Amino acid sequence: MENPIAFTVVVLSMFLAFFVSWYSRRWTRTTAEFYVAGGKIPWRINAMAMLGDYCSAASFLGVAGAIALGGIDSWWLAVGFFAAWIVVLLVLAGPLKNAGKFTVGDLLSARFDGKTVRILAMLATVILCTLYLVPQMVGAGHLFQLLLGWDYITTVLVTGSLMGAYVVLGGMRGTTYNQAIQGVMLMGAMLLVLVLVTALHFGGNPIKILAAAREAVPPSVAVGAASQVLQASPPEAGPASASGAIAAVKQLMPEAPSAITPGVGLKDVWNQMSLVLGLFFGVVGLPHILIRFYTVRDARAARKSAEATIIGLAVFYIAVMLVGLGGMLVLYPTLLEMLAAGKTGAATNLTVPLLGSLMGGQVLLGVIVAGALAAMLSTSAGLLISATTSLAHDLYAGVVKPSSTDRERLIFAKTCAGILAVIAIILAVYLKNQNVAVLVGMAFGIAASTFAPALTAAVWWKRLTREGLIAGLSVGLVVSLLYTFAKYAGMASVLGLPVLINPALYSLPAATGAMILASYLTSDRGKVAEFMATAHSR
């Protein structure tokens, strides 16, 4: 084992998180002080759990890594990850809580009963959750490759199985409290890295990170000059050689854009728009986030949890930007060397742990890996649980065996969790070299094209019909999957349209258009009056 101390720190903190979440359930039953217990705690815990649920490997490792390689442009992922929550709050948080009970399928079939809508919702939920699970596994693979020195495939197999086992064996109990604790852990780890990198390398002033980044050429641009620069400033020389390398690159390419110059990543307007569109409307369609709104007592508490999450995310993503830029500046030669050697997957996903290891040795590496693992585990648990809730509730109890007992449903759910984990592991082996944040962005695009228009219309548009809903969901799902797979298959264009970084630019308008058109051609509006009264009650 390469990093025994770091590994011990990781294992201990995971154990602590499990113990606390197991134990905190008792606290919610046996606390005697009424005013401590009063209304605020449930939504606060829920907000922390939402943060843990939402901030995945993509946010913790992917965004910072992408910024460290490509500069400020990659921050757009984080800006979108944040902005999407405002959409959730404004459009869906309250009505969702009022009208839903278990799953997205539940909410839709509260207005349009019958099997077709439920099955379609279940299908979209399972596909989305599985695709979102893949980047968590990719992140875990790279992370433990770094930590333990195993090869990627072994690591993905082991960590993926452990993540699956965690949900199947114990994860359905204490998930909420565990996610809440992991939310605190990942936030704490990120802020700790920020404080340390600022204090140790930038004189305690975060503004200096931005100022220094202005003088640096991002490693992804500088990679052509890598061999010249690395001879003079080898990564082994530590941070001292970083400033030398940055200066040397700047001298070699004086005209090159800096790390905080917008537009370096050179996303053209269509790719950029497709990405930001997918991100913006993505969270409104992410089942593992939506399911968290069912856990609080009323619409007001749902909105309060959303606000608390939004504030937490603003802090987190600004910290991520600074850590990404700081990481670039401190690890410059290391990143250049990794890029030059073709280790893109590792370079793009491992900046934060590498930075930790450089600043605080194995202990800090352990803390950061624990934070990243917290991010992955809490997200994976949320994903597996929302997918399996939908399978157990919408498919098994709703269609296959309506007379099933709670116990049978639970066994079915756990079996499905295992199967989904295996599928995600296989995909993770295949998609090894992708940035986890980009992978997550794809899942956002699919969510934005399926549930986002469907749910928004279901709770706000009285004219929506059953056929409109079915058309919108199906078209969105098919078009977004088509362009997602085309992207990974390396195709340049499909149906005469260029394949973009995210499917949303085509699939969201297609889904919305199909939904509106079909709604105007048909007339079955479901139980619209009753549903609207429930969804919009105060």
Add this chain to the structure above:
Amino acid sequence: MEKVLVAMDGYEASLGAIKKAVEIAGRYGAEVVAVQVEEDVPLLPMEKETESVNRIREQQMPFFSAPLELATAYGQKHGVSVRQVKARGIITAVILKIAQDLGVDMIIIGDSGRQGLQKLHFGSVSESVVRSSAIPVLVVKKGSLDLSDLAPLMTEIAGRTVPGSPSQPEAAPGIFETDAFRKRMRFSFGLLGLYSLIYFLAALFTSAQFKELAQVEILGLPFGVWLGLSVFAGGLGITRVYLVKEGS
């Protein structure tokens, strides 16, 4: 003694507590205050189901979803008046608060006899009530009383009420007011439109085609970075405005 509080959740242990409460209240001519606390914990639906599946497995008797009605019916049968109180929150705290507010003389509570890991996880409400209560507490252990005479009452009540899941009470549907709906829709989507404007303009200016504009430096930072920061600031501002207006 005038008031006896009995806390119940519908599981076996609490049914014994009902019997004991009615017996004691009958002896003293006291009133029974039957309390059912719905927990206010942010658990996922699946978590709640898992919990109830596991708890029901510990029981010899089936879970009964209408314990308050059962207490009333059992009281009636023995000529004891029963006041029903439904509350929400952290179980122990709510029981103690109600006991204090109503000036109760004695608390009667069931004990599930949970052990080991299960006890570590769930804790013991009866233990914590005993520990924190200022008034006498009587603990009725699971299996210490013969509950067979409750069965006919349970069948009768179950026949007239729709059985529900213990943790998922039906919310009463509100009244749909078209005007209020339109107003809210305008408000929500108005704010969304405003925010979309900030967001998509910021995104547009940071794409390759408009990068010259995004690269213009203002106060030491490129305009594009300011735009990104404004998405955060705008989002926080709009969130606050929305919550104030929605009365949260």
